[in-house]
Structure formats: C-alpha cells, structure tokens
Amino acid sequence: MTIRPGAPVVVAVDGSASALEAVRIAAREAVTRGRPLRVVHAFIWPLYDVSLAPAPGAPLHAGLRHRADQLVAEAVTEAGKVAPELAVTSAVLDGAATPVLLAESRDAVLLVLGSRGLGGFGGLLIGSVAVQVSAHADCPVLVVKGEGRADGPVLVGVDGSDLSTEALKFAFEEASLRGTDLMAVHAWIIPAAPSDLLPVAYDVQALVADEERVLAEALAGWSERYPDVPVRHRVAYGAPARMLVEESATAQLTVVGARGRGALAGMLLGSVSHAVLHHSQSPVAIVRRRREDRKD
Incomplete structure (x- = not known):
C-alpha cells in the first residue's frame, strides 16, 4: 500500500514525562522524513459521564477539558523547541487511548508512544497501551524507551x-x-x-x-x-x-x-x-x- 504524501508522524501525549520525550523523538522523526507532526490526546472522561466543566467556584480555565487542551498545547510547544519550522497539528479526541490511537494509525506514516503513561503500574516495564497498540496498529509503532542515542546502528x-x-x-x-x-x-x-x-x-x-x-x-x-x-x-x-x-x-x-x-x-x-x-x-x-x- 502507498502511504499518502501528507500522512503525518503521530505522537500520543498524556501529560507524562515519557510522553514529552516521545514528542521530542517524534518531532525529529517528522523532520527527517519530511512529514508533518500530529499531536493527539485520548480524552477518556466523556465515557464515564463525568462533568468536564470547572467545579463550582473554580476558575473558568479549570476543568478536565481545559486540562486536556493545555497538555496538548504544552506538547506542541515542546515539538517547536526541537524543530521550529515543523508543521504541527493537534487534537483532543474523545475515547480510550488504544482505540483512538489505532484509528490514528490508519493514516499515519509512524506512531510514536512513550513506554509508560500516567496510568502505569509500578511493576510494569511497558504500559498496556503501548503493548496493545504495537500489536494492532496499521503503521510502524516507535516506543520510546531506554537510552536515547545519536550514534550507533x-x-x-x-x-x-x-x-x-x-x-x-x-x-x-x-x-x-x-x-x-x-x-x-x-x-x-x-x-x-x-x-x-x-x-x-x-x-x-x-x-x-x-x-x-x-x-x-x-x-x-x-x-x-x-x-x-x-x-x-x-x-x-x-x-x-x-x-x-x-x-x-x-x-x-x-x-x-x-x-x-x-x-x-x-x-x-x-x-x-x-x-x-x-x-x-x-x-x-x-x-x-x-x-x-x-x-x-
């Protein structure tokens, strides 16, 4: 199958340090491939029928939806530090992480994930989302872990x-x-x-x-x-x-x-x-x- 010319490198973010490192790696991958970068966050809370608005008396910029928008904006800023000229788009998508990312993989040249997210258990080497997405994605999945090296084969x-x-x-x-x-x-x-x-x-x-x-x-x-x-x-x-x-x-x-x-x-x-x-x-x-x- 031929991948369309505008297909992006997609990176998932959840506010974790691992995800921010994935953003930096994804930005470099996008530049070397001559591709745009797409930053996505799977927003699971609507599935649980919880209020997304600020709590009574809280600032207007509070609330779960605002926090999701904020962490995506932070990730876009981080990508800009790595590659200022890179074309970057972003989206907050309702749904659980695995199905959201599998849907994104259908139109991506590469999907980049951190090895562990905020929901990881301390004893797990790799988060469950990374394992599930790696097993079923429609594009190659790059899981950021270990030592980031600029040399070596x-x-x-x-x-x-x-x-x-x-x-x-x-x-x-x-x-x-x-x-x-x-x-x-x-x-x-x-x-x-x-x-x-x-x-x-x-x-x-x-x-x-x-x-x-x-x-x-x-x-x-x-x-x-x-x-x-x-x-x-x-x-x-x-x-x-x-x-x-x-x-x-x-x-x-x-x-x-x-x-x-x-x-x-x-x-x-x-x-x-x-x-x-x-x-x-x-x-x-x-x-x-x-x-x-x-x-x-």
Whole structure:
C-alpha cells in the first residue's frame, strides 16, 4: 500500500514525562522524513459521564477539558523547541487511548508512544497501551524507551519471515535517514534443546550454513536499494530475544516485526517482539503490515 504524501508522524501525549520525550523523538522523526507532526490526546472522561466543566467556584480555565487542551498545547510547544519550522497539528479526541490511537494509525506514516503513561503500574516495564497498540496498529509503532542515542546502528532482527522483510525495509529506511549503518541479527535455536548449548547429535556446520543462508537471502538486494547504508550482520546460536536485547545496548534504534515465524495465533505480539519491547535498551520500532496488506 502507498502511504499518502501528507500522512503525518503521530505522537500520543498524556501529560507524562515519557510522553514529552516521545514528542521530542517524534518531532525529529517528522523532520527527517519530511512529514508533518500530529499531536493527539485520548480524552477518556466523556465515557464515564463525568462533568468536564470547572467545579463550582473554580476558575473558568479549570476543568478536565481545559486540562486536556493545555497538555496538548504544552506538547506542541515542546515539538517547536526541537524543530521550529515543523508543521504541527493537534487534537483532543474523545475515547480510550488504544482505540483512538489505532484509528490514528490508519493514516499515519509512524506512531510514536512513550513506554509508560500516567496510568502505569509500578511493576510494569511497558504500559498496556503501548503493548496493545504495537500489536494492532496499521503503521510502524516507535516506543520510546531506554537510552536515547545519536550514534550507533539501527539494529534489526531477521528470521526469514515475510514480516521480517517488512522490518528490514523499515530498518534500512531509518538507517538511511539517520545516516548510520545497519546491524542485522539472525539468532536461531533448536526448539528441543537448551538455548545456549548445541546438541552433539546435530551436524553443526550444516546447521550454521543453513542459518547463514537464511540471513543472506533476507538481505539480498537491500544494499543495492540503499547503497548509502553500511551493513553488518551477525548469525549466532542462541535465543533471538536475548541476542537482540544485548545488541540494543549500543543501538540507536531496534526494529522487529510484530510477529515472526514462531508466533502463535493467540498472541498479541510474537514472543521475540514482546520480549524486545519490554527489555530493549534502546527505542523499539514494531513493524506490522497495514490492514490492506495482511490476511488477519
């Protein structure tokens, strides 16, 4: 599917520090892509039939609706500090965060979220909204977490699946826009074996050759499309999620497909993408096909 030329980078705000950091990242993403920025806030209170007006005796500028308008205005101001010439629009949209953001994703080139909002529980690594939106959005979702780095490669997990190809496309585009190199990681395990030990009964050299072929075939042709992007790669035996999390320590962005070859139908995200989203040490982009291009 071709994304319309005016499609924006969309960022969600809720008044949290995590959301403001997402605004700063989203502004930079919009500038590098030559796209406008759209700041949105999901205003849930009308669903609960509560009064949105100021309480009796309170200032006229008080009230829930005014507060929502105010935090969006603060986010627009923050985006302007990062990119003064950037075209920015904003909206306060009635509804719960997840359905509002999924609707926004249908006409966005990228959706940017903070990893934790105001409603997060202390023990959660990633907020529930970020997980749900990453699993179902119609555009790539960038979850801002970990160390924000200006250096380091764009890291991408490759497993040979069709969605892994989509992740590679996104990763090459990001690496080209950021003027950095790409690190492609393909990790593999034998399901019946411990993830860190190779059973002696297997032909190790044949297995390694097969897995190196998977990565080589996945990367074929991309360097011709993106000659400005230096490519490094790593093929190793071990748990894919663990390897990606380790590599993310020196990456400026980690990219994974929403679900890979081993995903179970009932899972919101594949096990690898879910683990990387929770434990990555860099911002994470979750890539999923748009609704028109997928079967589910």
